[in-house]
Amino acid sequence: MTQFSIPAGKLCLSPVLDCLDGAIAGWTTSTSPNAEMANSMPGAALDTTADRERRRLVIHSDCGCRCRRPGWIGICGEAGMARSVSRRGCSPDNSRMEAFFGTMKTDMFRGRGWAGVTLDELGRRINANIERHNATGIKRSLGSMSPLQYRRSLGLTS
Numbered sequence: 001m002t003q004f005s006i007p008a009g010k011l012c013l014s015p016v017l018d019c020l021d022g023a024i025a026g027w028t029t030s031t032s033p034n035a036e037m038a039n040s041m042p043g044a045a046l047d048t049t050a051d052r053e054r055r056r057l058v059i060h061s062d063c064g065c066r067c068r069r070p071g072w073i074g075i076c077g078e079a080g081m082a083r084s085v086s087r088r089g090c091s092p093d094n095s096r097m098e099a100f101f102g103t104m105k106t107d108m109f110r111g112r113g114w115a116g117v118t119l120d121e122l123g124r125r126i127n128a129n130i131e132r133h134n135a136t137g138i139k140r141s142l143g144s145m146s147p148l149q150y151r152r153s154l155g156l157t158s
Contacts (some may be wrong), residue, residue, distance in 0.1 A: 001033055002101045004122060006114035011122050012037060015130065016045035016059065017097050023134045023147030024100070029123050035069055042075050058082045104129055 001014045014037055015027035026044030030037035042059060059081045076083050108129045114122070135148045142150040151157040 001037075002105075003033070004105075004109060004126070006117055006119075006122055008114075008117060008119050008122070011119050011126070013126055014038065014041045015097070015100070016041060017100055018147070019096060021142055021147040021150045022096070022100070022137075022139055023151070024130045027130060029126060031119065035071060038069075039071050039075055042072070042079055042081060046079055058084055100133075104133070 001012055004011045004013065009031060012030050012033045013027060014029075014033075016025045017023070018025045026041070026047055028037055028040045028044050045059070059076055073083065104126075108125060134146065136146050138144055138146055139150075145153065148157070
């Protein structure tokens with residue numbers, strides 16, 4: 001989970017990163033980093049996951065107490081997701097997501113003028129940035145393909 005603060009307020013982003021290709025498989029935004037936001041995150045990822053892939057899902061989180069509550073654990077269990085939660089202070093576990101956050105904030109957030117921008121508009125810009133990352137964000141580790149192109153090359157999506 002990360003937070004974007006602008007003069008209009010703050011918006012929290014809770015994405016799910018697919019370690020196969022670095023795509024953001026699903027995400028939720030909220031003005032508060034609460035249990036409701038955390039509980040909606042697994043469903044956001046499942047919405048983009050084919051039935052045959054669900055048996056192999058492992059969801060890793062460093063979301064602290066929100067992702068250790070019975071509601072979140074139950075949602076993951078019902079979906080058949082294996083849970084992985086970091087040890088306290090173990091940042092290497094979260095490095096791929098932290099790298100995504102750093103790139104995203106550099107590309108679309110830092111150094112921009114946010115006066116007069118509403119939280120709804122910030123949400124639209126975050127959504128557009130993630131969709132662009134998935135569709136056209138070239139990665140050397142994927143043979144200079146975007147996550148979407150890589151999935152297509154494997155026959156995982158049309």
